[in-house]
Amino acid sequence: MARFEPLTPETAAGASRELLGDLVERHGTVGDMVATMAHSPSVLGGYLGLSKAMRRAKLDRTTSELISIAVQEQQGCGLCLASHIEAARLLGVADYEIELAQLGTATRPEVAAIITLGLQIYREPASISDEQVDELRRYGYSDRAIADVVGVVSLNILTGAFNLVAGLTPVQEG
Template sequence: MKESIMPRFSQLTPASAVGASRDLLGELVERHGTVGDMVATMAHSPAVLGGYLQLSKAMRRAKLDRKVSELVSIAVQTQQGCGMCLRSHIDAARSLGLSENEISRAQQSTSHDPSIAAMIQLGTRVYREPASITDAQVEELRGFGYSDREIADVVGVVALNVLTGAFNLVAGLTPGD
């Protein structure tokens, strides 16, 4: 992981944000009472904040099992280097009952379960080199019983992780900020 840096952008509130960001933050605060550091910082760009919120909402309708999704996220964030995202996904994995061994294996882009390892490997390839994904790899996933929808959902999981991880790294958000 990268060394700790200071946040590069301020966190906005409904009172300090302008335009569409003020509206989005106001709605979020009204619904949830507060927003996290990343969302408050994303408000500098209404396009990024709105896109994040829409993709995040859409991915809640994913067919991919939540445990597999978190393991893919852990593998991607380990490679991307966003400590804040990695911590969040590890916490989510623990809350879903995944073992420390399974979390550790995901950080190494694998799993003890060959079907989950194949999905994690798909996710890391989507992250690093999507053009390298082969017909045989997709057929292997189908052979493990994954539907085309679940396979496609991995692309959404990776896209959401790239957005949040890259944003946090550029903004200088680190665990504990």
């Protein structure tokens, strides 16, 4: 059960009112997470900024979604996990690849290596080695793509932690 009520442009105050009003004007509606983030204009603004920045990431969207699935499986945010699984399916990712990402791996070694990096960034960034980064480069990942994994993981930590604190869960169909 949600711990915070979602806000609207009418019920939000200050900077959150402006941010939500702009989003609703441009998109017509916002999801529960964004509406609930409006309790903190700092969190909402940070989320919107990082989310926008990550749309310009060099890392391809499919790989980003697989990393997100691996991270959310660890973090335990069912809402985020469901969202990233749906996004991966829309990109044409096979169910077995989604299941492997949930286990922290992939069939292709280069994808498994970048998922491993994402999970290490999430769990233990000090454990990342020069050899590991060199291996990613040999697989063809640019320094920018490797750095973008930090952004993907950071965005997932923010959204997952927020949803867990706020008590936001996937809508049960039935």
